[in-house]
Amino acid sequence: MRKRSSYRPKGVRLNPMEYVIESLTPVAAHGSILIDLKLKNHAALATTTQGRADRKTIDVLIAALNMTETLYKKGFGDVEEHGPLVKAGMQALRSLGARGADTGKFIMKSEEMAALNEAMELHDAQLEVITVKDMENALHHIYETIKHKRATPIVAKEKVK
Numbered sequence: 001m002r003k004r005s006s007y008r009p010k011g012v013r014l015n016p017m018e019y020v021i022e023s024l025t026p027v028a029a030h031g032s033i034l035i036d037l038k039l040k041n042h043a044a045l046a047t048t049t050q051g052r053a054d055r056k057t058i059d060v061l062i063a064a065l066n067m068t069e070t071l072y073k074k075g076f077g078d079v080e081e082h083g084p085l086v087k088a089g090m091q092a093l094r095s096l097g098a099r100g101a102d103t104g105k106f107i108m109k110s111e112e113m114a115a116l117n118e119a120m121e122l123h124d125a126q127l128e129v130i131t132v133k134d135m136e137n138a139l140h141h142i143y144e145t146i147k148h149k150r151a152t153p154i155v156a157k158e159k160v161k
Contacts, residue, residue, distance in 0.1 A: 026128075038127070074141075092111065
């Protein structure tokens with residue numbers, strides 16, 4: 001029987017110059033894609049504020065706030081002004097998720113709604129100024145954080161006896 005190797009060949013870019021040029025363009029230059037992303041995020045936020053959220057809706061909010069936090073850590077946001085916004089938004093999302101995991105319904109409190117609205121505004125502002133490469137780097141960082149189990153879980157897993 002043949003040994004299964006963990007070797008995976010690296011992908012080959014067919015047009016490296018186009019990749020470099022594309023990565024230098026701002027995300028805002030891709031108007032329809034940016035609008036679709038913002039609509040998806042704000043629709044999830046609106047559905048959550050109306051009390052009709054499900055797990056997929058919360059996953060959209062988690063992805064948006066993970067991107068916001070990562071971009072903030074990479075320098076897209078003022079430390080004194082935006083640091084508390086990001087922290088409050090993440091805390092609101094964690095408490096909303098934990099409560100929703102217990103009850104099955106994701107219903108926000110007023111403080112959580114305000115914190116998530118401000119965090120989403122920061123996310124929109126970040127999307128206006130970042131480049132495609134910045135977004136790729138942030139997504140890679142989020143993926144690596146989750147892969148290496150450094151992400152803070154919404155609901156802590158209980159120890160199995």
